[in-house]
Amino acid sequence: MRRVAITHVAQSSGAESRESLMDFTYQINREILDKAGLKREDVGCIIAGSADIFHSGLSCANAFDWDGIGAFLKEGSRAEESAMSFIYGCMRILSGHYDTVLVTALVKGSENPDNDPITSFYGDPFYLRPVGINESVVAAMQMRQYMERYKVTEEQCAKVAVKNLANALFNPYADRKRRVSLKDVMSSERVYDPLKALECAPKSDGVVSVLLASESRAKKLTKKPVWFAGYGCSMDHFNPGDRDLLNGQLKTAAAAAYKMAGVRDPKKKIDVAEVCEPYAFQELLWCEQLGFCGEGGGGKLIDSGATQMDGALPVNPSGGVLATNPYPARGLYRIAEAALQIKGEAGEHQVGKKVKTALAHSTHGFGGQCHSVVILSA
Amino acid sequence: MSKEEYRIVKGQVMVPYELALGRTWSEFYDYLKEEKIMGKKCGKCSRVLVPPRSFCPRCFEDMDEWVEVSQEGVVETWVYVNMPFFAQEIKIPFISAQIRLDGSDTGFIHQVAGIDLSDFDSVRETVKLGGRVKAVWSKEKKGNILDIAYFEPVK
Numbered sequence: 001m002r003r004v005a006i007t008h009v010a011q012s013s014g015a016e017s018r019e020s021l022m023d024f025t026y027q028i029n030r031e032i033l034d035k036a037g038l039k040r041e042d043v044g045c046i047i048a049g050s051a052d053i054f055h056s057g058l059s060c061a062n063a064f065d066w067d068g069i070g071a072f073l074k075e076g077s078r079a080e081e082s083a084m085s086f087i088y089g090c091m092r093i094l095s096g097h098y099d100t101v102l103v104t105a106l107v108k109g110s111e112n113p114d115n116d117p118i119t120s121f122y123g124d125p126f127y128l129r130p131v132g133i134n135e136s137v138v139a140a141m142q143m144r145q146y147m148e149r150y151k152v153t154e155e156q157c158a159k160v161a162v163k164n165l166a167n168a169l170f171n172p173y174a175d176r177k178r179r180v181s182l183k184d185v186m187s188s189e190r191v192y193d194p195l196k197a198l199e200c201a202p203k204s205d206g207v208v209s210v211l212l213a214s215e216s217r218a219k220k221l222t223k224k225p226v227w228f229a230g231y232g233c234s235m236d237h238f239n240p241g242d243r244d245l246l247n248g249q250l251k252t253a254a255a256a257a258y259k260m261a262g263v264r265d266p267k268k269k270i271d272v273a274e275v276c277e278p279y280a281f282q283e284l285l286w287c288e289q290l291g292f293c294g295e296g297g298g299g300k301l302i303d304s305g306a307t308q309m310d311g312a313l314p315v316n317p318s319g320g321v322l323a324t325n326p327y328p329a330r331g332l333y334r335i336a337e338a339a340l341q342i343k344g345e346a347g348e349h350q351v352g353k354k355v356k357t358a359l360a361h362s363t364h365g366f367g368g369q370c371h372s373v374v375i376l377s378a
Numbered sequence: 379m380s381k382e383e384y385r386i387v388k389g390q391v392m393v394p395y396e397l398a399l400g401r402t403w404s405e406f407y408d409y410l411k412e413e414k415i416m417g418k419k420c421g422k423c424s425r426v427l428v429p430p431r432s433f434c435p436r437c438f439e440d441m442d443e444w445v446e447v448s449q450e451g452v453v454e455t456w457v458y459v460n461m462p463f464f465a466q467e468i469k470i471p472f473i474s475a476q477i478r479l480d481g482s483d484t485g486f487i488h489q490v491a492g493i494d495l496s497d498f499d500s501v502r503e504t505v506k507l508g509g510r511v512k513a514v515w516s517k518e519k520k521g522n523i524l525d526i527a528y529f530e531p532v533k
Contacts, residue, residue: 018384057389117464126403127429130523131488132459132468140457141476148455148507193458193498237435241476241485242427245455 004093005218005225006376008036008211009336009343014175014204014324016110021056025068025106028207032102033070036211036221043211044098046071047089049082049105051328054118057111069104082208083233083331083362083372089212090228099217103210105329109203115278115327122366128239136200138366139279140192142245146285147194149246150296154194157281158185159302161198161322164277167309168319170348175204175324185280199280199322206326208333226339229357230263230375232256240366250289250363250371258291261375263357266291270375272341272351273315273359274334277322282368283307283315286361290373314351317341331362335374342378402432405444410525413515417482419443425483448480449513450532456490456505458498471495477511477529488523492530504531 010032017024033040046069052061062078069076075092079085082105089103112118119135146152162182168174180198188198211221218225234249234256254266263269273290277283284298292313293301301307307315316322318337321330338358340346360374399407402418406429409416418430422437426445434441456475459468468489476485490511493504511529519525 057391113464116461117466120463120466125397126399127523128487130467132466132472132474133487134463134466136461137457137459137474140459141455141474144457144507145455189460190458190498191461193460193501195457239484241487242435 002094002096003215004090004212004228005215006210006228006335006339007213007218007222007225008032009209009339010035011173011208011333011336012206013173014206014326017108017205021106021108021111022064022068024108024205025065025104025207028209029068029070029102029104032209032211038100040070042100043070043074043102044100045075045092047085047092047101047103048076048078049080049085049103049328049332050078050107051080054121055107055109055112055328065106068106069102080328081331081362081364081370081372082329083335083360083374086210086332086335086374087231087233087372090231093212093214099214101212103212103332104207105326105332106207107326107329108205109326110205115201115203115325133366135278135366136192136195138240138245139282140195141240142285142367143194143279143281145246146281150299152281152284152296152299155182155186156299156302157284158182158196158199160277160280160283161185163302163308164283164316164320164322167317167349168323171318171323172347173324174319176202176322195279201278201321201325204324204326206324206329206333208329208336210332210336210339224343226342227377228374229377230257230259230261231373232258232260233370233372235370236365236368238369243367245367246285248289248368248371250286250368250373253371253373254290257373257375261357261377263375266359267293267313269357270313270359271353271355271357272317272338273313273361274318274337275315275320275361276330276334276363277316277320278325280322283320286363286368287315290359290361309349310352317346317349317351319349331360331372334360334362335376338374338376342376400432402430406430407521407525410523411519411521415447415449415479415513415526417445417447419445426481427484428479428482428486445481447482450510451477451479451482451486453490453505453507453509453511454478454485455507458495458501473501473505475505475511475529488526489528490530491528
């Protein structure tokens with residue numbers, strides 16, 4: 001099979017930008033092309049990760065997006081979930097049609113309503129919306145079940161926010177920069193009890209681009225290609241009531257990605273993970289389902305320190321989604337951060353250990369309806 | 379240049395939609411008007427889904443058999459919502475819960491009310507996972523999900 005590499009990465013800060021979405025997008029794409037020494041005309045095809053209407057205030061947002069990404073007069077496509085735009089990009093190289101593909105995800109969260117009203121519109125208007133559902137409501141239901149079933153404590157859940165926001169202090173691109181103590185998190189407003197305000201992700205701006213290349217092209221473009229090694233994705237039922245909220249589709253997605261990448265023991269093989277945790281406790285639950293610890297072991301995992309920046313399996317050295325949440329772009333941010341860790345170019349949030357294999361995860365929908373897992377290797 | 383010198387356009391968009399409920403949802407709401415909570419049973423996997431679907435999403439087969447389920451059930455999980463959000467008409471605070479109605483195989487999402495919501499900790503003592511609740515009906519029926527006003531703990 002042909003191989004695909006990430007050769008270059010560029011990302012904006014998650015903080016509010018005063019530029020228009022189009023200019024904001026252009027600046028990062030200009031940056032990545034300059035880094036790679038390429039002109040727009042040199043890139044084979046372009047894939048966007050962006051969201052319509054609710055996240056942008058623009059209908060058919062890809063029509064507006066193409067100019068800033070540099071995609072006009074080219075083949076282009078778009079996915080609303082940016083981890084999926086990444087896999088589309090890989091496929092255009094794997095199929096032999098292109099040697100380079102630029103994948104860009106973009107959003108200006110600062111310009112649109114809060115996440116809760118936006119995610120309430122995931123719900124259908126006949127049933128779920130009138131009874132007051134949104135992503136935070138389902139997450140809080142999931143958290144209560146998680147604590148009850150596995151005796152994970154509220155403090156253990158809160159520790160994820162303490163860890164990730166501390167990591168974010170060393171990430172120049174992070175949005176929420178604030179050192180918080182366990183007490184700060186525990187005493188923050190109980191917005192969706194048992195969820196507290198500091199356990200919920202903010203709403204961020206963000207443009208992130210990765211340049212993909214075929215093996216031969218990648219070796220010419222960079223000394224440190226990061227190889228695409230595995231991918232898995234799985235979708236659960238729409239209605240949260242049809243599912244076991246603690247046993248969703250992440251295990252299925254991870255198993256597919258691990259099989260493709262030849263990862264037999266993820267706990268040993270994965271050197272660092274960038275996990276999508278819009279709610280603090282979800283990092284613990286996702287770590288279990290990714291095989292980093294046993295079922296119900298998420299609380300002990302955070303207590304052990306293994307997922308700290310200098311631990312055996314650092315999770316979210318970038319600060320994760322709790323620090324920076326450019327909603328539809330956050331999956332590609334995880335992939336870009338995982339690639340930077342392999343390249344050794346993560347700067348002050350580079351983990352202590354040598355990184356050969358990294359995992360990036362993305363999720364969207366109520367309580368993790370959809371999960372994508374990407375494995376990258378040196 | 380200061381941020382204020384970059385201009386911002388404020389916008390609000392209101393566009394009308396008309397979404398079809400289809401036959402199964404329409405019938406479900408007609409039953410609610412009669413104070414009956416109906417599910418549909420899958421002929422293949424035998425699960426009873428509430429709300430009902432016209433097809434079983436797992437088996438991907440038509441579902442034809444209507445089954446009345448109990449108006450009582452067990453709280454599978456719940457949240458105390460203390461955050462107002464745009465377009466949400468239920469006044470905070472409220473409790474959103476996933477309830478397994480007796481005779482059904484799915485979680486039914488609705489409110490738990492009829493209790494004192496003034497204090498978090500006392501609510502945690504009243505509403506429990508595994509606790510039993512029963513439907514309280516709205517006096518005036520509109521043929522929608524809020525014909526069930528809420529569920530209240532069974533004493």
